[in-house]
Amino acid sequence: MQATLDAGDRAGAEALRARAQREFPPTPIRACYPCEPRRPRLPPVPRLNLTALTVGPGLDREVVGRAVRRDLGAMNACAQRRQATRPDLHGTLALTFTVEADGRVRDAAGRGLDASVALCVATRARTLQLPARVGGAPVAVEVTLTLPAAP
Secondary structure: OOOOOOHHHHHHHHHHHHHHHHHOOOOOOOOOHHHOOOOOOOOOOOOOEEEEEEEOOOOOHHHHHHHHHHOHHHHHHHHHHHHOOOOOOOEEEEEEEEEOOOOOEEEEEEEEOOHHHHHHHHHHHOOOOOOOOOOOOOEEEEEEEEEOOOO
């Protein structure tokens, strides 16, 4: 037995279809990812590299190295801000500081590369988190950071 729709049923079905299209509009088909144009890649930004680390007796070199590497991102921000105005900036930065027995850094100073970068990096070095040592004397640390030339 075959069901047939009369005019009233057809009008109801059309109204239902129109309402569904209003409430749930069809989503446009997007082009696939490989088909979309790719954004041009930015040239790589030179980053500070830890090239040498000298730690006095009484403090583990690996602990200081981890602390410096952990804060290297903030030190890179110092160099990158300066590179915005001086794109040819490259060279070596010598950072010296003293670690107290309680783990705090004092007397941080930087020299080389650029005066503003050295000051910024020295300021960041004062925030390094190092472990406290029981009855330890202050320890001198020297860190050498290198900023390569931009490609």
